[in-house]
Amino acid sequence: MMSTIQKLCAAAALAFAAAGCAGGGRDVFVPQSDYGIPPESNEYSEPGDCEGGSRLAAVSLDEPEYPRRAFRNGVQGWVVVRLDVGADGRTSNVEIVESQPTNAFNREARRTVRNWVFEPPGEPGLERCVVVLDFRLGQARIGL
Numbered sequence: 001m002m003s004t005i006q007k008l009c010a011a012a013a014l015a016f017a018a019a020g021c022a023g024g025g026r027d028v029f030v031p032q033s034d035y036g037i038p039p040e041s042n043e044y045s046e047p048g049d050c051e052g053g054s055r056l057a058a059v060s061l062d063e064p065e066y067p068r069r070a071f072r073n074g075v076q077g078w079v080v081v082r083l084d085v086g087a088d089g090r091t092s093n094v095e096i097v098e099s100q101p102t103n104a105f106n107r108e109a110r111r112t113v114r115n116w117v118f119e120p121p122g123e124p125g126l127e128r129c130v131v132v133l134d135f136r137l138g139q140a141r142i143g144l
Contacts (some may be wrong), residue, residue: 029138032074057119079109
């Protein structure tokens with residue numbers, strides 16, 4: 001007869017296995033790197049800069065995809081991105097300010113942010129907005 005603890009362990013093992021299978025063939029993420037705490041966007045802002053969540057209202061804000069190579073290798077990290085938002089709400093001048101680890105997530109971060117659209121902020125737009133994209137435990141998130 002199984003004890004309560006053995007039953008819970010068995011149920012957890014089944015749930016973990018099912019989660020791996022339910023991902024459409026995608027492997028389970030196994031962290032192989034340390035995860036440095038991502039910075040706050042205001043750490044990269046100067047007076048007059050637009051901070052990520054303070055003045056931006058999203059119309060189309062897709063989250064980044066976790067790069068396959070980083071996922072397979074268990075790499076985690078974050079990317080600080082600076083961007084301008086034109087009077088029409090479209091992003092421009094997307095640049096990577098800092099990332100950890102360097103270059104592991106930069107391409108995906110840049111691709112994602114270039115496709116974002118915000119409520120038109122009016123003339124002359126917003127300059128030097130800062131956002132942080134977080135890549136942890138196999139999931140990518142926006143940390144505006």
